[in-house]
Amino acid sequence: MSKLSSIDDFEGFLIQTNKPYLISSKDIFINQEQEEEYQILLRSLTWTDGFGLFFIECITEQAERLIHRLKLDLPKKYIDILKFTEPVDNLYNIVNGLPNRDEINILCIKGLEYSLNKYIKSGFGGEGDYYKEDSVPRILAHLNLQRERFRDSFNICFLFLLPKFAVKYFIRRAPDFYDWRSGTFEFSTDKDILEEILRVIDKDIKQYLNNFTIEQCQENILKIDSIIEDYQDLHKKADLFLKKGLLLFKVARYKDAIDCFDLVLEINAQLSHVWNYRGIALLVSERIEESIICFDKVLELEPNKYEIYLFRGLGLFSLDRLEDAIINFDKYLEFKSDDYIFWEFRARVLANLERYQDALASLDKALEFKSDDYNFWEFRARVLANLKRYQDALASLDKALELKSDDYEIWKLRVIFFINLKRYQDALASLDKALELKSNDYEIWQFRATALANLERYQDALASLDKALELKSDNYEVWQLRAPVLAKLKRYQDALASLDKALELKSDDYEIWKFRVIFFIHFNSYQDALTSLDKALELKSDDYELWDHKTIALYKLKYYDEAIKSTKKSISLYPENSKSWNALGYLLLRKYSHEEPELNTPLAIYYEGFNFHGKQQSNSEESEYYQESLTYFDQALKFKKINDDDCLLYWTNRSYSLYYLGRYQEALASCTQSVKLKLRKDVVWANKGFILLKLGRYREAIESFKKVFKINFYYRDIHYSLASCYALKNNIKQAVKTLKEAILINYEYRERAKLDPNFDQIRQDRRFQKLMQAESNK
Incomplete structure (x- = not known):
């Protein structure tokens, strides 16, 4: 949350003013005690010849009166004035640089309190934290070290005119310098001056606070500090502490402001507005829980103070208690329904909660009151995109561009939308506009490369990526994206070099290592893939896709x-991953397949007419594997919601397990589900043929085997299997013809056919016998 820079309740309090404070023009003091104190000071100054240190405790306005009197009463002494309005660190150099310093008898120094201001802490009776060991003002440290130089260098009587808190600072934090004083004189503030100062401070703070400069705030803080101890009335003192707290808040001294508000509440804990100010100061100081307690106190004292719900909501938002924040914003908006700023802010909170429909409604409410704010329309587009209402999102972006056509960030967002919609040509049009407005944004060039790559314009994509690297060569994402583009251009070594460069810049990014794994797998460098996998898994061991890649x-x-262990790990991380379930079943049965296919191709059934593969009916151990694998294939189908090629593959592999479990009717039903599989259709039709052969449905088996011929004429055992089907149908002519073709492919089929019971019906036929005797005749 962005820090609040001002308190809304204070709006309209102050305007910058240079008007001097009005004081009495009398040259004598109203209070007789002050007059007597002045006469003592006058005698002391009359008797002092040369160096001397005098401290006068008084406020600025009283100091003016004193200096005026002294000039009148000491006409033979040259009295000069050194007035400061900002902090100083080295008084010695300033005095030493005075052009008339050798003529000065008395030097009146005013405004040194400005050098103490930033060290001031709040406290009753001028105590507080004024005198901590770690808060020595630099000017006082300087004076402590330079007192002998002042004495030896200047034949001047120094008259320090300071408010009470500043004199106490000297006493506590510059004791070496202060101990050389010739005297300290106290002049309490005359009532007429005090009341006039208080009236002006009160008027200025009420009218002009928000327009005060930092310097004006500091000056008013000093004025308050100079008079606060002259008040014994606690309520007036509380009022001054409140005003000081507001000024301190204005100059971002939040902790000191909170201390002032605490002092007010010690006097009167029923002041709801002070609890409010304290809560806001705590809020911007990120002391959130304490701020909420303050806001609760305000509501306890004033239940109908609706604006408190706004601040309370901000506090809850900062604590990530977003639902509670919304409840408070809603209460605020019940009373202030036209506050479009908070309707928009409410929308952002709702978006963080992924309540996009509610966020959209809140944004539309903000737009009712402020339809010409392009930021609202831009944010509306983002919300609509999250609702997958992309056309409406683009319409909102277009509205934002109507209001702010030169905002390249909106054009950039438009690009992102088009890329997400795979409208790459439209993305390029918006990219060109964004680049007109800001050609030095590397991200724009990166997006351009993405669009071009998806349009298969790889050379142009590479040029855009190289431009992005000109602007930001240390961006690892650009180097990472460069790799697949180079691979598409068959510049494989350069692609790998780009990945390595990305890893130089971001060696702890597992996504780069993951991409490196995919790269090596794609180019059959499996050992290198394993090395990169180990590094990627060090960084993110809970990524199931990494374990899938490791399986491959x-x-x-x-x-x-x-590989089986790796697949089981993947499933433990993502139990709904159908591909992993299929891979697990496949790996379990791989050694029983007719061939060793890829993981994403179907398992192939053996021909079982005779044990020429060394395989009769599955034994009990194998049956356990088939039953276990069937469970895995069923899990794959359970989590596969779309009837795509992957789903068809799972049906094919399921039929394989059912076949070897002797559940041929179920196997046929599964295999029939998979005949539309695009990859390795020869395996699917062959498997179906073998299942039909087991079911004695020879005519259908023959049709399936014929389909295999059309796809893969040399599919293993297919000629021999077809011949056995013809033999079982007693179609001697076709059986002998097809068996002859099989023997021409592999002469071992002749010996197998001699013992295969599938040929028993035609074994006595002379044509079959002639084929069987051909080897010996040869």
Whole structure:
């Protein structure tokens, strides 16, 4: 949350003013005691010849009166005035640089309290934290060290005119310098001056506070400090502490402001507005829980003070208690329904809660009152995008551009929307406009490369990425994106070099290591892939996709047991990943397949007419594998909601397990589900043929095997299997013809056919016998 820079309740309090404070023009003191004190001071100054230190405790207005009297009463002494209106650190150099310093008898120094101002802490009776060891003002440290130089260098009587708190500072924090004083004289503030100062301070703070400069605030703080101890009335003292607190808040001295508000509340804890100010000061100081307690106190004293819900909501928002913040904003907006700023802010909080529909309603409410704010329309577009209402989102962006056509950030957001919608040509049009407005934004060039790459304009994409690197060569994301573009251009070594450069800049980014893994797998560098996988998994071991990639690399390197473990780890991280369930079933049965296919291709059934593969009906151990794998394939289908190629693959593999469990009817039903599979259709039709063969549905089996011929004429065992189907149908002519073709492909089929019971019906036929005897005749 952005810090509040001012208190809204104070608006209209102050305007900058240079009007001097009005004081009495009398040359004598109204109070007789003060007059007597002045006469003592006058005698002391008359008798002092040369160096001397005098401290006069009085306020600025009283100091003016004293200096005027002294000039009248000491006409033979040259009296000069050194007046400061800002902090100083080295008084010696300033005095030493005075052009007439050798002529000065008495030097009146005013305004030294400005050098103490930033060290002031609040407290009753001028005590507080004024005198902590770690708060020695630099000017006092300087005077402590330079007192002998003052004595030896200047034949001047120094008259320090300071308010009470400043004199106490000298006593406590510059004792070495103060101990050389010739005298200290106290002049309490005359009532007429005091009342006039108080009246002007009160008027200025009420009218002009928000327009005060920092210097004006500091000056008023000093004025308050100079008179606050002259008040014994606690209520007047509380009022001054309140005003001082407001001034301190204005100059961002929040802790000191809170201390002042605390002093007010010690006097009167029923002042709801002070609790409010204290709460706001705590809020901007990020002491959130304490601020909420203050706001609760305000509501306890004034239940109908609706604006408190605004501040309370901001506090809850800062604590990430977003739902509670919304409740408070709603209460505020019940009373202040036209506050479009907070309707918009409410929308942002709701968006953080992913309540996008409510956020949209809140934004629309803000737009009712402020339809010409392009920021609102831009944010509305973002909310609509989260609701997947992309066309409406683009319409909102267009509205924002009507109001602010030269805002490249809006054009940039438009680009992102088009890229997300895969409207890459439209994205390029907006990109060109964004680049007109700001051609030195590397992200724009990065987005341009993304659009171009998706349009397969890889050379142009690479040029855009290189431009992005000209602007920001240390951006690892650009180097990472450069790699696949270079790979598309078949510049594989350069692609790998780009990935390595990305890792130089961001070695702890597991996404780069992950991309490196994909790169190596794609180019069959499985050992390198494993090395990068180990690094990626060090950084993020809970990414199931990394374990899936590891499964592939291990499988390709024939580490089958490790591949199974990797797949099980992936499933433990993401149990709904259908691909992992399929891979687990596949890896379990891989060694029983007719061939060793890729993980994303179907398992192939053996021909079982005779044990020429060394395989009869599955044994009990194998049956356990088939049953377990069937469970995995069923899980894959359970989590696969879309009937795509992956889903068809799972049906194919499921039919494989059912076949070897002897559940041929179920196997056929599963295999029939998968005949539309695009990859390795020869395996699917062959599997279906073998299942139909088991079911004695020879005519249908023959049709399936014929489909295999059209796809892959040399599919293993397919000619022999088709011949056995013809033999079982007693179609001797086709059986012998097809078996002959099989023997021409692999002469071992002749010996197998001699013993295969599928050929028993035609074994006595002379044509079959002639084919079987051909080897011996040869």
